Amino acid sequence: MGLKARLVHLARTGEVPVFAVVGGGYRSAMHQLRHADGIRIVTSPRHASVLLIAGTFTEAATETVNRVHDQMAGPRVTVGWGHREPMLAPTRANPAGDTSEIAAVIRRQFHDVVTGAIQPEPPLLPDVDPVEWRGVGPYGHGGTGMTGGTPYGRPLALRAPDRDGLELDQVPVTIGPWFAGFPPGLALRVSLQGDVAQAVEVVTTSVVSSGPPGVFTRALHEPTPIRDLEMARARHHLEWMADTLLIAGADRLSLRADRLAETIQPGDVEHVTRLTAAARRSLLRLMTLRGVGVLSADIDMVGLGPVARAAGFSDDRRTPEPAYRDIGFQPVTHDVGDAWARFAQRAAEAAQAVDLAARAGSHRAFGSGEVEAPDGHHQAGETGPADRLTSMLDAVLPGMEWGDLVTTVQSLDIDMESVFFGRPPT
Amino acid sequence: MTTLGIGIQVAAMLVGGAYVLAVADRLIGGSGSNVRSAFSYPVKRLSFLMLQPVTTTERPDLAAWILAPSLLLGLAAVGAVSIPIGGPSPGGDIPAGLVLFGAAMLIVLVAVFIFGWAPNSVLPMIGGYRFAAMVLSIGIPFSLVVLTTAIPAESLSVGTIVESQSSLWYLLVQPLGLPIYLITAAAIAFWGPFDLPEGTDLAGGIVAEASGARLAMWRFARAALMVTLSLMGAAVFLGGYLGPVLPGWLWTVIKTAVLLILLALTGRTMARIRVQRFVWFGWVVLLPLALVDVFVSGWVAL
Structure with missing residues (x-):
């Protein structure tokens, strides 16, 4: 052999x-x-x-x-x-x-x-430069001096002032839509100076289309068992926690969060709080999330669900709902409004959700064309919170180090399916 | 011992240690894998990478990209040469072995930076930047805690430092030493929770564009670096080859493996630190602690 x-x-x-x-x-x-x-x-x-x-x-x-x-x-x-x-x-x-x-x-x-039982696939695109070499300008790259221009269709770095007042190269790049650190479908045009994003623009082409409607979409139009809604919410938040832990490099805990999302039952509050405590022990708060992506108070956060509640706004569409009032629902909130607050907020909401699911009995809620989904307030026929979260990225992200930028985007839980189709995440 | 003998010994330690690290990492971080599959995992993964073609990017710095993994492996080997494995070497030690080791470990910065620079791609480049910021922040505390072990031994030769621990390990004499050493060593080997140059938030960072044999070589060089750092940790803080009953080389292997497994464990269970936080941690926490370590050890030695 x-x-x-x-x-x-x-x-x-x-x-x-x-x-x-x-x-x-x-x-x-x-x-x-x-x-x-x-x-x-x-x-x-x-x-x-x-x-x-x-x-x-x-x-x-x-x-x-x-x-x-x-x-x-x-x-x-x-x-x-x-x-x-x-x-x-x-x-x-x-x-x-x-x-x-x-x-x-x-x-x-x-x-x-x-x-070798089957042939490996050949490339699908021709291996050519997107634009031919044109040879314009003093160095043949099409720009001025030694910077600028787009030789072969790739924009070169341009000089721009940085946060310390120095003139440094700024590289324009597009990251996404399949970048592992972002929600699938999100692409950002970023001007990078070293590892700092100086300008950010969201690419608005939709690449993901909407999957089959989930329980929150149904709840827009018909009263739905609270048990189903809250278990779906708990699973959603646990999966989001798994993503956060994975991007933060805590692989073992991420796996645990995923497994819990798969097996969780109504009333399993203990499991969720133990996972949250383990996340704290992994120094997730201290090393990675604390102080990152603080949303300033002048941003209108009404309707942004956990993002708003993590910043101290007690804003929840479930509060006025009679069925939720009957089982003693009180919105949880955190203050500060940084990435850790959003993690702690979703962890607390996941724990609350399994508790509510256990106590819900046969109560049903919503059906009024409005629903409090895991990512916030949705109204039938309107674009949801994900759309608003996406449109504030270009104001929130500039000036961040790349790792903090990824942490912040992840902490907002933007579902690109929902951005383009205005439907609650499943 | 002949030069060839030392070479074989170092190679065996690096390969064996890299295997132990890969298996430990797999058992800790792998999902749904049983113990048996963890033992064959490194071999299967290496086989796949050797079959995978080495891809290239648009206009890379090819020479740098090819050389960087070899440089990293070479530095790991140079660092390991000065560490006695089985007992005092009859031909005598490298006189300033500790300095040679420290110098080799700080040049790792160059290997990692050019490996991030070479593919001409943005995410690997950021990985390179990050590593520069990291090593500048912890280079001093790393060197200080290593050199502090030379104070009571009154020698820069690693063999003499090991021999001087016959009554008490420096782990106990200099309690700040090993913790600071392990933290800074994990950072120099860009191992979790300090794997900033290869972070998930960079889609792999410096290795995002590497594939096939190039990736295999880089992975092995990094594992070898971890082994060298653990060997030195075992030698200067845990008494190296000193120990009862068992032969000296076995003690070295056991102590090194313990450190490797400890590093594997923290690497997979803790959250990755932010780069700003790490720089702060290096200058504000580790550097003063390392200075305290130097002063206290000097005081005791007087």
Whole structure:
């Protein structure tokens, strides 16, 4: 057996590095896949062998998905998961089943492409510069002096004053829409000076399309059991906590939050508070979140749900709801309004939600065209809080170090599905 | 011992230690994996990376990108050479081994920075910037706590420092030493919770664009660096090869493995620190504590 054959023999049953592009309706499913046996979700396509396209997308996603596809080092193979847009990268298999089914499909495809049973996929885009070399200006780059210009279609750095009054290079880059640190579908145009974002602009092309309606969408139009609403809220917040912990590098706790989101039952308040205490012990507050992304008091936060409540606004659509009043609902709040307050707020709301679910009996709530979803106040036919959160990014983020910028975006819990379709997250 | 003998010894320690670290890291951080699969995990992962092609980016600094992993591995090896493994070496130690080690560890900054610079891509570049800020903040406390162990031993040779611990380990003589050393060593090896250059918030940072053999080489070099730092920690704070019953080299292996597992544990369970917070921590907390360590040790030695 030659060296290559030996390597293939060892590698084919190894863990599969997967880069996931997540569209509408597959947020929770991706959380479960993250700890499926033999699967490793990687943050850079360069490290991946399998491209997973999960959920639903708009046509505008095609170019970005193809680009991600071509960035994979290979031997590469694309797998779909319940996605219905054939114009995206051609997929080998496209099951609509549960986590264990897709995990088995991914392992199978990886095995086959590593052993050579199937051909690795060729690139989808031509390997050419977006713009031809034009050779304008003193150095042929099209700018003035030694900066500026867009040789080969890539903008070069420009000099601009920094926060200390020095003139330093500023590089314009677009990060997203499939960047691991952002919610799927969010892309930002950032002017970076070193690791500080000096200007931020949200790219407004929608790439994710809306998945099937969830329990909060139903609650807009018909009274829904509080038990269902609150359990969905608890799961949503726990998954969000798992994301926060993952981006903060606390892998073990992130896994624990994901598992809890999967198995949580009404009344499991203890489990949630223990998870929160463990997060505190991991120094999440002290090292990562405290003092980051403070929202100033002049921002209108009414209707922004946990984001508003974390800043001390006792604003909750559940308060006037008779059914919630009957079971003794009181909104929880935190002050300060930084990323840690938002973490503690959602943790407390998750604990409160499982408690409410246990006490809800057969109570039903909403149905009046308004609902308090996990991300805030939604009204039928209106764009939701995610839309407002997105539009304040360009004012909140400039001046932040890149890591703080990512922490802040994550702490706002922006669901891009909801931004473009004005529907509560599921 | 011959040069070749030392070379083989260092290589064996680095490879073995890297394997122990990979397995420990897998057992702690892996999801739904059983113990048996953790032992084969490093081998399978290495095999896959060797099969994966090395991708490139648009107009990278290719020479730097190729050289950086070798530089990192070379620095880890140079740092390890001055540490006696099985017992006092008959040919005598490198006279100023501690200085050689300290110098090699601070040049790690160069290897990491150019590995972030070379791909001509924004997220790896930020990873490089971050590491520069980190090493500038903890370079002094790191060097100070290592050099402080030379005060009671009255020698810069690592062998003499180990021998001088025959009655009491410096872990107990200089209680501030090992904690500061482990924190700063984890930062120099950009290991969690100080893995800022490779953070999830940078989609992998300096390694975001690396694949295949290049990534495998970088991963191994980093693991080797962790081993070297743990070897030195075991030598200057835990009495190195000194210990009853068992042969000296086994004591070195056990003590080094304990430090490696400790680092693996904190790396996967704690939240990553913000870079501003880390710089503050380095200058305001670690540096004064390291100075206290120097003064107290000097006082005791007088």
